[in-house]
Amino acid sequence: MKPIWIVDDDQSIRWVLEKALARENFTTRSFSGVRDALAALEQESPQVLVSDIRMPGGSGLELLQTVRDRMPGLPVIIMTAFSDLDSAVAAFQGGAFEYLAKPFDVDKAVELIRRAVDESMRGEATHDERVTETPEMLGQAPAMQDMFRAIGRLSHSAATVLITGESGTGKELVARALHRHSPRANGPFIALNTAAIPKDLLESELFGHERGAFTGAQAMRQGRFEQAENGTLFLDEIGDMPFDLQTRLLRVLSDGQFYRVGGHNPLKANVRVIAATHQNLDARVRQGLFREDLYHRLNVIRLRLPALRERSEDIPLLTRHFLQKSARDLGVEPKRVSDDALAYLASLPFPGNVRQLENLCNWLTVMAPAQVIERKDLPPDLVPHQDYTPESIAVSTDGAVALAPVAANGAAAVPVAGTAGVWENGLRTEVARMLRENSADVMDELARRFEAAVIREALDFTRGRKVEAAERLGIGRNTITRKIQELHLDA
Secondary structure (H helix, E strand, O other): OOOOOOOOOOOHHHHHHHHHHOOOOEEEEEEHHHHHHHHHHHHOOOOOOEEEEEEEEEEHHHHHHHHHHHOOOOOOEEOOOOOOOHHHHHHOOOOOOEEOOOOOOOHHHHHHHHHHHHHHHOOOOOOOHHOOOOOOOOOOOOHHHHHHHHHHHHHHHHOOOEEEEOOOOOOOHHHHHHHOOOOOOOOOEEEEEEEOOOHHHHHHHHOOOOOOOOOOOOOOEHHHHHHHOOOOEEEEEEEOOOOOOOHHHHHHHHOEOOOEEOOOOOEEEOEEEEEEOOOOOOHHOOOOOOOOHHHHOOOOOOEOOOHHHHHHHHHHHHHHHHHHHHHHHOOOOOEEOOHHHHHHHHHHHHOOOHHHHEEEEEHHHHHHHOOOOHHHHOOOOOOOOOOHHHHHHHEEOOOOEEEOEEEEOEEEOOOOOOOOOOOOHHHEEEEEEEHOOOOOOHHHHHHHHHHHHHHHHHHHOOOOOOHHHHHHHOOOOHHHHHHHOOOOOOO
16 A cells, blocks of 8 residues: 655644554655655655645645646545634635644544545546436336336327326426427426415416406416427426316316416417326315316326335435436536445435435535545434434434434334334335345344344333233233243343
């Protein structure tokens, strides 16, 4: 391995880092100024470069820029005694691996350098991960493959489509794909979120208005139906449309005609309508909140998008894709995710679905300190200080992630908040992980873990009284004794 270079005009800093790194079996080479380091770069290169930011005869930021131009994969750690915002921002904008403020903890500095070394040694490993083209949609899960087949079958059709699925699953992406692969692909694609428009304005937004139709209508305005002529109109969150407007929409779908607000002449609508909702329209029809006849008009062909937790095998693929996309948008080198961090992400329920994962990747592109993202680099709300297992992860009724800390004996230390059945989400996630990893005897393994967790919790509840625990669980005292022996719970 090549040496660690230390560039600092302060001899004591160089000495401290040299001794600390030597104890960790790292070789080092030190320079008192930028010019000497630049001269040495003409002949050789380090494994990692650690440089002060302000030195006589040259700036560490200038050295950083030169290194980034010549050796873009070389990690550079910038040190400074001037812990100000401008220095930190300048360091990261220049492409620094990390920013180290003086005075620093030597052990933490060595740990940071060790991470930089790991990054440097792995830097060449993932060129094959780079994506040269941006696909429309990604998914290897069977449910997504079925979705792709449905889009293909609909490519020659202009039928009305209803897309259902939770918020953040990508319903508009499906609508755009249906448009792009349809006979109307050369026409406009117009999208409208009906839940985002105030009720008083939604009618005008959909159908347009004539001049003088209401206060403030100083000119005629085309609505979305006219704008989408010969193309596709995507009505998102259709389940939130006011009841009286549902009647007008039904008339357009039935007759192919509509009137602008304040208008008297009917207008023809040659538009394909694709609607989407995260709500259960069947239930809303039963509750009298959605017109049944409109529901049947929209529900000609229904496509259901699976939640991300139902296609957890796609999380690694999507994570790499979104990191590539985020890096292109920001003009930086794409980051990578370690196998351990990917496995952890795949175990999470992601109540915000694909949108939440994309936002996470944007955050990691900006905030993660290394090019290779480890589990500890994930946001604190995803990786709390407590130890968690996939079984302890659930989704509460408001969509938030609920995590239960795991005690030393493997049992949940506190109960998971949420509605009845939330623990099944964690169980399904764990089953998916074991199946992906081709684990042997999945059913037996999960059954043993389930029985162990239940019996442990019952014994904790009864303070070790086996007879009472057996009664609470509804099993015999001989059964609990045998299970404790079989599962090695005696300790």
